[in-house]
Amino acid sequence: MWQVALDLPDDALVAASAVLSATERARADRGTESVRRRRIALRAALRTAAARELGCSPAEVPLRTGESGRPEVAGPAELDVTCSSSGAVGLVAVGRGVRVGIDLERVTPWAPEVLAEGWLSDAEVAALLALPARARGIAAARVWAGKEAVLKAVGCGLTVAPTLVEPGFATTPVQVAGWTVAGLATPPGTVGRIACSRPRALGPRALGPRALSPRPLRPRPLVPRPLDLDPAGGSTP
DSSP: EEEEEEEOOOHHHHHHHHHHHHHHHHHSSSSSHHHHHHHHHHHHHHHHHHHHHTTTTTGGGGGEEESSOOOEEOHHHOOEEEEEEEETEEEEEEEESSSSEEEEOOOOOOOGGGGGOOOOOHHHHHHHHHHHHHHHHHHHHHHHHHHHHHHHHHHHHGOOOOOOOOOOOOOSOEEEETTEEEEEEEOTTEEEEEESSSSSGSTTTTOTTTTSSSSSOOSSHHHHHHHOOTTTTTTOO
């Protein structure tokens, strides 16, 4: 699991774009220039992380986009990949033999209108309202990040009602319908959560090279490692 800076200098962006397929570059071109640059950086980071597991170059990773828009690694490697971004920060996770989903969200000030948006279950609404008003914004962001992480891992996106997934807002790992959902240590003003298909997926063998903890679950948020795409700085091994 890695954290990556998405605002790359021009030379690093050119290098990142070079590892993408023509389809990926065309997809990145939709949107503003800032959005394009960050999409290129995130996709290149996803390829770089997968390449370390596969023992190939980032350009050689057989990465494709599934019908639901989920990134997939073709072939017999049983490698699963997921990514998310908020502003200039991206998160990437790789799992071997497990399904993974990750989400990064910006924390916004609490607004009561959130309760009417339809993605919170009745139990989640009650739990949020039981919190002090100052704590509701970050709690709501954690709930949404947990839902997104699980739905990304499943591969269904928002075709499944988010109200059916109740990850809560704790930072410690929880079990949600057979998935392990854990909080991540992310930059101030953001929250991140990762979902894995079995509890031991949060241990070192499942999350790729030199993973974060020798224990399957940690009592505090997991810390993504930095992934540097700037050729002047080199990539973190």
